[in-house]
Every structure is written in structure tokens, then in C-alpha cells.
Amino acid sequence: MSQERMKVLGVDPGLTRCGIGVVVGAPGSPLSLSGVGVIHTSASAPLEQRLLQLESELTKWLDQYDPDVIAVERVFSQHNVRTVMGTGQAAGIALLLAAKRGIPVMMHTPSEVKAAVTGNGRANKTQVAQMVVRILSLKEAPKPVDSTDALALAICNIWRAGATSKIQAALKQEKTRVAKLVKK
Amino acid sequence: MSQERMKVLGVDPGLTRCGIGVVVGAPGSPLSLSGVGVIHTSASAPLEQRLLQLESELTKWLDQYDPDVIAVERVFSQHNVRTVMGTGQAAGIALLLAAKRGIPVMMHTPSEVKAAVTGNGRANKTQVAQMVVRILSLKEAPKPVDSTDALALAICNIWRAGATSKIQAALKQEKTRVAKLVKK
Numbered sequence: 001m002s003q004e005r006m007k008v009l010g011v012d013p014g015l016t017r018c019g020i021g022v023v024v025g026a027p028g029s030p031l032s033l034s035g036v037g038v039i040h041t042s043a044s045a046p047l048e049q050r051l052l053q054l055e056s057e058l059t060k061w062l063d064q065y066d067p068d069v070i071a072v073e074r075v076f077s078q079h080n081v082r083t084v085m086g087t088g089q090a091a092g093i094a095l096l097l098a099a100k101r102g103i104p105v106m107m108h109t110p111s112e113v114k115a116a117v118t119g120n121g122r123a124n125k126t127q128v129a130q131m132v133v134r135i136l137s138l139k140e141a142p143k144p145v146d147s148t149d150a151l152a153l154a155i156c157n158i159w160r161a162g163a164t165s166k167i168q169a170a171l172k173q174e175k176t177r178v179a180k181l182v183k184k
Numbered sequence: 185m186s187q188e189r190m191k192v193l194g195v196d197p198g199l200t201r202c203g204i205g206v207v208v209g210a211p212g213s214p215l216s217l218s219g220v221g222v223i224h225t226s227a228s229a230p231l232e233q234r235l236l237q238l239e240s241e242l243t244k245w246l247d248q249y250d251p252d253v254i255a256v257e258r259v260f261s262q263h264n265v266r267t268v269m270g271t272g273q274a275a276g277i278a279l280l281l282a283a284k285r286g287i288p289v290m291m292h293t294p295s296e297v298k299a300a301v302t303g304n305g306r307a308n309k310t311q312v313a314q315m316v317v318r319i320l321s322l323k324e325a326p327k328p329v330d331s332t333d334a335l336a337l338a339i340c341n342i343w344r345a346g347a348t349s350k351i352q353a354a355l356k357q358e359k360t361r362v363a364k365l366v367k368k
Contacts, residue, residue: 047291051276052283075269085259088269089276092235096277099236107231 006161007034009067010154011058011094012147013075015050015086016043018058019144021151022065023136027162031155033136035065038146047089055093062097070098071157073149074107108156113149116156128152190345191218193251194338195242195278196331197259199234199270200227202242203328205335206249207320211346215339217320219249222330231273239277246281254282255341257333258291292340297333300340312336 005026012019018039025031039057041050072095075088098105111121117131129141129148135155142148189210196203202223209215223241225234256279259272282289295305301315313325313332319339326332 046289048279048283048289051280055280055284084269085272088272089279092273092276093280095232095273096235096239096280099232100239105230105232 005029006068006158007065008069008071008154008157009061009065010071010150010152010157011091012073012149012153013087013091013094014083015041015047015054015090017146018054018090019147019150020058020061021142021147021149021154022061022067023151023154023158025158027159027166030137031135031158033138033142033151035061036142036147036151037061038144047086050086051089051093054090055097058094058097062101062103067103069104069106069157069161070094071106071108071153072098073113073153074109076109106157106161108153108160110149112160113152113156116159117152189213190252190342191249192253192255192338192341193245193249194255194334194336194341195275196257196333196337197271197275197278198267199225199231199238199274201330202238202274203331203334204242204245205326205331205333205338206245206251207335207338207342209342211343211350214321215319215342217322217326217335219245220326220331220335221245222328231270234270235273235277238274239281242278242281246285246287251287253288253290253341253345254278255290255292255337256282257297257337258293260293290341290345292337292344294333296344297336297340300343301336 005024007022007024010021010023020037020039022035023031024034039054041053072091075084075091095105114123114128115121117135118127120127129145132148132151132155133141136151142151189208191206191208194205194207204221204223206219207215208218223238225237256275259268259275279289298307298312299305301319302311304311313329316332316335316339317325320335326335
């Protein structure tokens with residue numbers, strides 16, 4: 001079954017560092033890195049100015065890459081409450097911009113991303129980075145290193161979308177088969 | 185000392201219910217209610233659509249009332265983690281819109297609001313509602329009741345801004361006095 005190529009912009013949300021990774025490809029075909037970077041905002045700036053800066057820089061990424069899908073890490077508040085609030089707000093800005101442009105959004109948890117990329121939902125940062133390098137046929141770890149998770153998110157999105165569409169195709173085939181049997 | 189009148193739009197952030205209250209007045213003068221309402225978004229809609237709807241309706245409020253200041257409740261994640269994330273994201277949208285328009289933002293914690301309005305940082309909802317009715321010379325509790333906290337936020341903002349400017353004025357006076365003494 002052939003799968004359509006897609007361009008996915010992955011967002012590893014954060015206020016101080018927001019990782020961005022753009023990957024192009026289709027499930028079952030080689031994937032390639034299209035763009036990568038990190039948006040920084042100053043911890044000493046007022047929160048509203050940081051959100052505005054993030055929105056403005058994310059907008060530039062969307063203008064430049066015009067992705068088919070935006071993949072955002074699903075945020076949990078297990079750790080530092082203060083950090084998590086900023087992370088959630090940064091994710092919220094990415095979601096808002098996606099909705100404004102009518103770009104589909106998919107969210108993946110950190111363990112879904114790790115499992116998709118390394119086969120192990122509890123893989124560490126180094127293992128994820130090594131697999132990202134291999135999957136995208138890079139010569140070295142992506143720089144800045146903060147963007148590795150965003151690339152992993154984009155890869156995860158392409159592969160999961162492939163799995164989802166395979167399941168949907170199989171279900172459709174099965175429905176057609178059953179419908180034919182019922183008609184007989 | 186005369187204080188300038190200001191129009192404050194209070195935002196009690198939330199994804200399912202976001203309270204809005206607009207209050208006009210100056211510290212030491214009677215305050216009046218200018219507008220009040222609640223923005224609802226459906227819990228069954230995708231997160232990005234809820235954020236987009238919130239942004240679009242908040243924009244209408246800002247267009248209609250053109251406030252001098254936006255007062256937003258400072259969000260803590262003491263309680264339900266899932267709710268707090270949505271609350272933080274809703275607050276983030278309000279902050280972003282304020283920054284885009286260059287409208288100053290002030291954030292107040294729930295206990296600061298309660299203390300400002302009732303004199304007691306641990307006042308309950310009924311006590312806050314009763315004081316909001318009295319301060320704004322309303323005939324009955326504001327409707328929808330979800331908007332009471334947004335009105336209390338706006339009131340708190342006007343009074344705290346008054347206190348802040350009084351302190352600043354007193355400091356300025358003292359500096360001038362000391363400067364004169366030093367010159368002598």
C-alpha cells in the first residue's frame with residue numbers, strides 16, 4: 001500500500017526553549033530532515049512578551065515550511081509545576097496557530113515518541129538522538145541538541161499516521177467484504 | 185491625590201468557562217460595571233479548536249471594550265492537573281492577545297483578589313459575590329455567576345494599581361525631599 005508523503009513540523013514546547021523539527025517523508029520510505037531549530041525566550045521577560053515572541057517566531061516557521069501536519073508533545077505536569085505551566089502555554093500557542101491555519105494537529109506523549117523511534121517507551125535522550133540520526137541519515141546529532149525531541153516527534157507522527165491509515169484501510173476492506181457476504 | 189479612571193477587563197481563565205468582567209473607575213471613587221459574560225467552549229471539541237474559539241471570542245471583547253488594562257488570574261496547579269493545564273492555556277491566550285495590542289497586563293492570585301475585595305484572603309465564593317454586588321452597586325449577583333471572579337479581579341486591579349501609584353508617589357516625594365536635604 002503506498003503512503004502519501006507528508007511534511008510534519010514537530011514542536012517540543014517550552015517557554016525558555018521550544019524545539020522545532022521539520023521532517024518530510026512517508027511511512028515505509030526514507031525520511032529526511034527539512035528544517036530544525038530552537039526558539040528561545042528570555043526568562044527575565046514578562047510572560048506575555050515571551051508568549052508574543054514565541055507566537056511571532058512560530059509564525060515564521062509555519063510561513064517558511066507550510067507543513068501538512070503539526071505534531072505537538074502532549075504535556076503532563078508530573079515534574080516542576082512552574083515549568084509545566086509555561087510548557088502548556090507554549091503548546092497552546094502552537095495549537096492555536098495550527099487551528100488558525102487549518103493545519104491538522106496531532107499530539108503524542110513522550111513515551112509514544114520514544115517507543116515509535118527506538119522501540120522502547122523508556123529510552124533515554126542519547127538513545128533517541130542516535131535513532132533520530134540514523135532514521136534521518138544525518139552525519140551527526142542534530143544541532144541544536146534541544147531540537148532532537150522535536151525531530152523525534154515529527155518522525156513519530158509520520159509513522160503513527162501510517163499505522164492509523166493502514167488500520168483504517170484494513171477496516172474499510174473488512175467492511176466491504178462483510179457487506180458483500182451479507183448481500184449474498 | 186486624584187487617581188485616573190481606568191477600564192479594566194478581568195479574565196478568570198478557563199477552557200470550559202472563561203469569565204469576563206469589565207469594570208471602570210478609579211481607586212477611592214465608586215466603581216461601575218461596564219460589561220460581564222462567560223466564554224464557553226465545548227469539552228468534546230479538539231483542544232486546538234477550543235483555543236481558537238476562546239481567542240476569537242476574547243478578541244471580540246477586546247474590540248468592544250478596548251480596556252486600559254487586562255487583569256488575569258495567576259494560575260496555580262494545586263488541584264486537578266488536567267483542568268489546570270487548560271486554565272493555564274486559556275490564560276496564555278489572554279496574555280498573548282494583550283501583548284499583541286500593547287495593553288498592559290497585571291496578574292493577581294485568587295487570595296490577593298479575595299483580600300482586596302473582602303479584606304479576607306480566604307473568603308468563600310458567596311462572600312466575594314456579596315462584596316462585588318456592593319462595590320459595583322448592583323441590584324443582584326452578577327449573571328452569569330461564573331463571571332463574579334472576573335469582576336472581582338478587575339476591582340482588585342483598580343485598587344491595587346491605586347495602592348501601587350500611591351506608594352510610587354510617596355517614594356518620589358521622599359526622594360525629592362532627601363535630594364533637597366542633601367543639596368543643603
